[in-house]
Every structure is written in C-alpha cells, then in structure tokens.
Amino acid sequence: MNYILIFLLLTFNLFAEVNVGDKAPDFTLKTLDGKQTHTMQDFKGKVVLLNLWASWCKGCKKEMPAFVALQKNNKKGFELVAVSLDDSKDKATHFLSTLNQKIPFTVLHDSKKQLGKAYSCSAMPSSYLIDKNGVIKQVIIGSLDSNDIKTLQNEINKLKQ
C-alpha cells in the first residue's frame, strides 16, 4: 500500500505546475546578443515580470509595445525579463527589430526551453510577476491588453513598497 502511495505522489509531482506562492525557479541564460549571462539571483531585491515569449507567437507581438512602456514607467525597483523561447536567436532579434523601438528591458534567449519546462508554461505568452524575495505573486496566461497593464502596474506598485 505504501509503495502505491509513494508512486501516486511521484506521479502527481511530475505534473506539478508553478503556482502563486512558489519560489521562482532559477535559471542561467544568456542575453540575446550573447554578451551577458543572467540568473534569477541577479534580479533579487527587484520586482520582476518574467515574460516567456516567441517570435512566432501573435499574442507576444501584441503585448510587447505595452511591455516597453511598462519598463519605461518603472525605471527603479522593477525589471522586465523577457525570455525568448525561439529556436534561433535571429528570429527573436528580427521580431524585436520590427517593433521599431529601443528595448529597455532584459531580453534572454532560451533555445533549450528550460524555462518553459521549469514553469510548466501552459500557453504562449505567459508572464510571472515575482516579488523582491523571488516568490511568484501572479501567473498571467495569455497576452495583456492596456487594462491588464493598468492592473499589473497597481500590483507592481504594491510589491515595490
């Protein structure tokens, strides 16, 4: 009986998703230009919006200009970390160049999709609001519109305090 219980617990653990209140999974990823490496620890002490995106994802393109504005409006105490899950860096770079804007936030590249797996990403795009202590405070599935950004801004303001 005990073996069966252990087996069932292990099975459910395999399908465990990242939830609000969980510690944000750590990562080590390079920036899109390959010049810098970042880990989750680098953003400790800041409110982080971790966004998983890809160039082929239409919703990602829709919300990206709003993310540019969000980072510009929150220069201190907030870091938007956009992680591209594209196979190739070139596609991600081309995608960002089509926005015709200087990207003010950190863009990382994860061709092995390790963050997609770690966060059990259930849809593209997905965003995770993480507090100063590295705890997930909000899981956002799908793209954000202007109203969602306003709500998110309020949440960021609360977490920054």
Add this chain to the structure above:
Amino acid sequence: MKYLISSALLSLLMLGCSETLTRVKPYEKEHFADTKMTLNILEGRTEHEGHIFLIREASAGGDSTFQGGCGCR
C-alpha cells in the same frame, strides 16, 4: 516485494497512457506556427490555377473536380 513489482508494472502501464509522451507543449509549437503550415498557400495556388484555366479555356469554372464548365471534361 509483491507490491513493488505491481507498483512498477502499474507505473509502466500508466506511463504508456501518459499524454506527456506525445503532447506538444505550447512553447514547442514553433514549426506549427510556420506560415507553410497554413492552408492559405494552397488556397492561393488554387486561385492561380483557376485563373490560368480561365485564360486557357476562355471560360469560367473548371476549378472543381467534376466538369470544367466548357463541356470538354
């Protein structure tokens, strides 16, 4: 021991039915999102072929598999 073997067998059986073995995760759909995976390209080609047929046969229609509209099929 009996429980261990039965648990192992049960886990193997359930892994066989597990959808994680076959399911494409949302972040792995890059190739599915490629434009060549859409049917629009074929639609464009059909339209183009219909246009050529119209010019060649000097008649409308002919884009179906049954009769061409000109009576030649």
